Amino acid sequence: MKKTALITGATSGIGRATAHEFAKHGINLILCGRRQERLDTIEKALSKQTNVHTLNFDVRDKKATFNAIESLPETFKHIDILINNAGNAHGLDPIETGNIEDWDAMLDINVKGLLYVSKAIIPIMTKNNSGHIINIGSSAGKEVYPKGNVYCGSKHAVLAITEGMRIDLNPYGIKVGAINPGLVETEFSKVRFKGDAIADTVYKGYKALQPEDIADIIYFVITRPTHVNIADLLVFPTAQASSTIVNKNI
Numbered sequence: 342m343k344k345t346a347l348i349t350g351a352t353s354g355i356g357r358a359t360a361h362e363f364a365k366h367g368i369n370l371i372l373c374g375r376r377q378e379r380l381d382t383i384e385k386a387l388s389k390q391t392n393v394h395t396l397n398f399d400v401r402d403k404k405a406t407f408n409a410i411e412s413l414p415e416t417f418k419h420i421d422i423l424i425n426n427a428g429n430a431h432g433l434d435p436i437e438t439g440n441i442e443d444w445d446a447m448l449d450i451n452v453k454g455l456l457y458v459s460k461a462i463i464p465i466m467t468k469n470n471s472g473h474i475i476n477i478g479s480s481a482g483k484e485v486y487p488k489g490n491v492y493c494g495s496k497h498a499v500l501a502i503t504e505g506m507r508i509d510l511n512p513y514g515i516k517v518g519a520i521n522p523g524l525v526e527t528e529f530s531k532v533r534f535k536g537d538a539i540a541d542t543v544y545k546g547y548k549a550l551q552p553e554d555i556a557d558i559i560y561f562v563i564t565r566p567t568h569v570n571i572a573d574l575l576v577f578p579t580a581q582a583s584s585t586i587v588n589k590n591i
């Protein structure tokens with residue numbers, strides 16, 4: 342039987358690339374994000390390959406999140422795979438001058454949003470005694486770097502929550518794991534630096550990971566045999582050795 346996957350943050354970057362990868366393999370898709378126009382475009386493109394349903398909600402909005410998942414048509418209600426991907430960094434500032442709105446955004450989206458979506462979907466998986474949850478963490482969840490403070494905190498939280506989910510959902514046969522990329526060339530830097538010109542320099546002078554690289558890994562992870570769960574995976578571009586060491590030729 343065809344599997345159904347729900348992907349948050351499917352309008353851009355890693356989430357969108359994962360939607361394309363899953364569609365190639367005929368996985369039914371529930372694609373989420375706030376930008377309806379983009380959801381429409383992706384739905385139109387991928388509907389040629391698989392069944393697609395889109396949900397427009399902000400993961401910060403608890404009620405909207407539950408309503409959206411509750412609204413799924415019967416044919417999309419049996420969710421086998423959840424990719425908790427929606428998230429971003431907002432700002433790169435020392436803690437003493439950090440912006441409180443940025444802090445709220447990162448904790449509300451990256452941490453609480455992930456929890457709201459999971460809370461709405463986990464009952465479907467526990468009822469079925471099966472399922473697979475992949476949380477997109479970050480190398481920033483493994484290592485704190487200068488000015489990374491709250492973003493790193495949010496991704497450390499994602500890793501702790503992933504472990505907690507794996508422990509608590511163990512009796513139900515549900516797989517839970519985290520995929521933690523280093524630098525991936527997406528709209529991430531545009532969001533982090535709010536469109537400032539510095540955003541364009543982040544992926545210059547070396548070959549950053551591409552969203553398709555992560556999508557490829559996610560597809561590998563979800564296609565392991567039933568008894569194999571990839572619990573935690575760290576992936577860097579070859580040019581990157583740690584959060585602060587990147588071999589740039591500029």
Ligand code: NDP
Pocket residue numbers: 349350351352353354355356373374375376398399400401426427428429430450454477478479480521522523524525526527528529530532552
């Ligand atoms: P993008 O900015 O390209 O994509 C972010 C996605 O998240 C968009 O689809 C956006 O959709 C969605 N999103 C953001 N805020 C919300 C919200 N409040 N409610 C619902 N959806 C939201 O970045 P990436 O693809 O790079 O990021 C995806 C994940 O990967 C994030 O969790 C990020 O932290 C993580 N990551 C990224 C790395 C990188 O270097 N790029 C490295 C390591 C991890 P929309 O705006 O339409 O709502």
Ligand code: 8X3
Pocket residue numbers: 430478479480481489522523524525584
């Ligand atoms: C994104 C990677 O190094 O910008 O999570 O924090 S980094």
